[in-house]
Amino acid sequence: MIDTTIKIQHLSAAYQGKTALKDIDVAIKPQNITGIIGPNGAGKSTFMKALLGLVPNTSGEIVFGGKAIREVRKKIAYVEQRSELDLSFPIDVFGVVLLGTYPSLRLGQRPGKKEKEHAIQALEKVGMSNYAKRQISELSGGQLQRVFIARALAQGAEWIFLDEPFVGIDAVSEKKIFSILKELKEEGKTLLIVHHDLHKVEAYFDEVILLNQELIAAGPVSEIFTAENLQRAYGEIISQLKGAENK
Numbered sequence: 001m002i003d004t005t006i007k008i009q010h011l012s013a014a015y016q017g018k019t020a021l022k023d024i025d026v027a028i029k030p031q032n033i034t035g036i037i038g039p040n041g042a043g044k045s046t047f048m049k050a051l052l053g054l055v056p057n058t059s060g061e062i063v064f065g066g067k068a069i070r071e072v073r074k075k076i077a078y079v080e081q082r083s084e085l086d087l088s089f090p091i092d093v094f095g096v097v098l099l100g101t102y103p104s105l106r107l108g109q110r111p112g113k114k115e116k117e118h119a120i121q122a123l124e125k126v127g128m129s130n131y132a133k134r135q136i137s138e139l140s141g142g143q144l145q146r147v148f149i150a151r152a153l154a155q156g157a158e159w160i161f162l163d164e165p166f167v168g169i170d171a172v173s174e175k176k177i178f179s180i181l182k183e184l185k186e187e188g189k190t191l192l193i194v195h196h197d198l199h200k201v202e203a204y205f206d207e208v209i210l211l212n213q214e215l216i217a218a219g220p221v222s223e224i225f226t227a228e229n230l231q232r233a234y235g236e237i238i239s240q241l242k243g244a245e246n247k
Contacts, residue, residue, distance in 0.1 A: 004030035004065045004158055004190055006051065011060030013043075013050040020046040024060070024215045028207070033181060033191045035205035035221075037198065039234050042212045044194045045081070045163050051192075052078055052161065064159065072159075074103040077152030079162045082144060087137045093147050094132040097122050100154030115154075122153035126180055142173020149180055160184065163194045178204060201225055 006028040013021040020043040028034050036044045049055045051062055053069055064072045077100070100122070101115035111119075123129045126146040136144065145165050152160050162181075166174045181191055185206075195201070201208060201221060208224050210216040216233045217224045 006065075006159070006190070006192075007061075007063050008051065009061045011047075011050060011062065012058045013046055013055055013060075014058055015043075015046050015055060020055075020213065021050060021211075022214045024211075026209055026215055026218045028190065028192060028209075030065075030190045031185060031188050032206040033185050033193065033204065034207040034209060035193050035195045035201055036209045036211060037195055037201060037233075038211035038216070042233070044211055047209075047211060048078075048161055048163055048192065048194055052076065054078075075156070075158040077155050077157035077160045079145070079148040079152065079160070079165060081163045082141060082168060085144075087144075089136070091136060092132065093128060093134050093136060093139070094119060094123070096136060096147055097150045097154050100151035100157075103155060118154045118156075119150075122150040123147075125153055126150045127176070140169070140173070141167075142169040142177065145169060145173070145177050146180065149177070149184075153184075158189060160189055160191045161193075162191065164196065165193060166195070166197065166200075198230075 008024055008026050008028075011021055011024040012019070024047070036047060038044050046055055050057050062069065064076070069076070097119040098111050098115065101111050101118055105111065105115070120129070123132060126149055128143065128146050128150060131139065131143065131147075136147065139147065149160075165177060169177070181193075185191055193205070195204070202225060205221050207219060208221050209218045210224060210229055210233050212233045217229045
């Protein structure tokens with residue numbers, strides 16, 4: 001089996017001139033759903049973007065299965081926060097998903113029959129086939145997330161990064177999306193998710209990375225998601241948090 005572990009050593013990063021991450025060492029295990037959690041301003045999204053090379057790192061080394069990101073970028077899919085998307089861009093659902101096939105094409109090559117079939121299959125997998133000709137501006141938050149997951153599927157990504165995928169969507173859509181993500185994990189994909197709702201951590205994640213600019217703790221949810229670690233990260237006990245108080 002190919003090792004798809006993401007190894008991060010001494011990662012530091014700045015955002016808008018301010019230190020956002022300090023000397024982080026952590027390994028993200030393959031074929032798991034790993035959550036990145038921490039208080040507002042903890043550097044969760046910056047951490048994800050730093051792994052992807054979307055913000056400059058001031059120090060550190062990151063390898064994906066022993067390789068630099070430039071060697072495996074085609075196998076990495078990133079679903080940004082909805083607030084960062086230009087939903088007014090005139091493109092339909094099928095067009096968005098088809099974009100996922102472009103990394104596998106030669107420069108100047110257009111998607112052909114094979115790529116279009118991949119896009120159709122990806123839409124079917126996330127239950128969005130009936131929306132293929134719909135403009136993305138007409139979709140709900142939950143529908144949008146499923147379309148962008150379909151784009152990752154069409155890409156054939158091994159690593160899937162999602163930044164706050166459950167923000168602004170209804171409970172039914174959230175349940176559908178998590179079901180899809182769980183299927184992807186079972187198919188051998190590695191998923192990394194920035195998440196803010198602590199009440200869902202135990203239900204959603206195999207592993208968790210707890211940040212507050214520095215690495216507070218990382219590992220299996222059953223070991224890391226404790227009142228003591230949360231106090232270290234958030235500065236206070238979150239007494240309403242079910243299941244974490246007595247660990």
